[in-house]
Amino acid sequence: NAGVMQNPRHLVRRRGQEARLRCSPMKGHSHVYWYRQLPEEGLKFMVYLQKENIIDESGMPKERFSAEFPKEGPSILRIQQVVRGDSAAYFCASSPLESGNTEAFFGQGTRLTVV
Amino acid sequence: AQKVTQAQTEISVVEKEDVTLDCVYETRDTTYYLFWYKQPPSGELVFLIRRNSFDEQNEISGRYSWNFQKSTSSFNFTITASQVVDSAVYFCALRSNSGYALNFGKGTSLLVTP
Numbered sequence: 001n002a003g004v005m006q007n008p009r010h011l012v013r014r015r016g017q018e019a020r021l022r023c024s025p026m027k028g029h030s031h032v033y034w035y036r037q038l039p040e041e042g043l044k045f046m047v048y049l050q051k052e053n054i055i056d057e058s059g060m061p062k063e064r065f066s067a068e069f070p071k072e073g074p075s076i077l078r079i080q081q082v083v084r085g086d087s088a089a090y091f092c093a094s095s096p097l098e099s100g101n102t103e104a105f106f107g108q109g110t111r112l113t114v115v
Numbered sequence: 116a117q118k119v120t121q122a123q124t125e126i127s128v129v130e131k132e133d134v135t136l137d138c139v140y141e142t143r144d145t146t147y148y149l150f151w152y153k154q155p156p157s158g159e160l161v162f163l164i165r166r167n168s169f170d171e172q173n174e175i176s177g178r179y180s181w182n183f184q185k186s187t188s189s190f191n192f193t194i195t196a197s198q199v200v201d202s203a204v205y206f207c208a209l210r211s212n213s214g215y216a217l218n219f220g221k222g223t224s225l226l227v228t229p
Contacts, residue, residue: 033215035217035219040221042119042206042220042221042222043160043206043219044219045215045216045218048215048216056215056216058216093160102165103150103162103165104162105162106160106161106162107159108159109160
């Protein structure tokens with residue numbers, strides 16, 4: 001049973017380019033969460049999605065960031081016109097249930113570097 | 116509002132020593148869940164434990180043990196007879212029953228030297 005798969009593991013983008021981060025949840029999991037880890041910081045919640053629905057995007061920056069979880073395929077976190085401050089590790093997690101009484105399993109993260 | 120505080124930024128111990136990582140949380144919820152995750156140097160996040168607010172029993176898993184005390188809002192993590200492979204950043208997190216997000220502390224970096 002494969003875990004949460006994120007790709008790419010490392011991504012380098014020049015300022016102004018777009019970054020696309022992919023996340024395939026664990027088999028049987030229909031709840032996906034994205035977190036961002038800035039250097040020397042803990043992880044901060046960004047967005048929670050179920051298939052074809054954004055449930056909570058309260059942690060997403062208002063501009064340039066978007067997320068989707070289509071009916072088929074992985075969840076995508078998209079960052080348009082990247083800036084140096086977007087450099088961080090982005091983690092995806094999945095869970096089988098919506099409630100808090102369940103583990104969230106994380107992927108290995110995508111480390112985005114903006115040059 | 117929810118908050119998790121891990122006051123220890125870095126801890127360094129010698130192999131075979133016991134070490135306790137502190138976690139203090141704040142929440143107004145009566146039902147909530149506490150977690151510990153390990154982030155080794157390779158960078159992935161490894162789930163260690165989930166504890167709900169109604170279960171104050173301490174838990175032991177091999178060399179790992181957790182002490183949950185609602186009276187002091189603490190959920191401390193002890194590694195017995197530490198090993199070099201325990202070197203990692205450890206995160207404590209809190210999630211309410213009604214919420215989606217895990218609220219993480221800033222982490223404690225543990226270095227175990229031979």
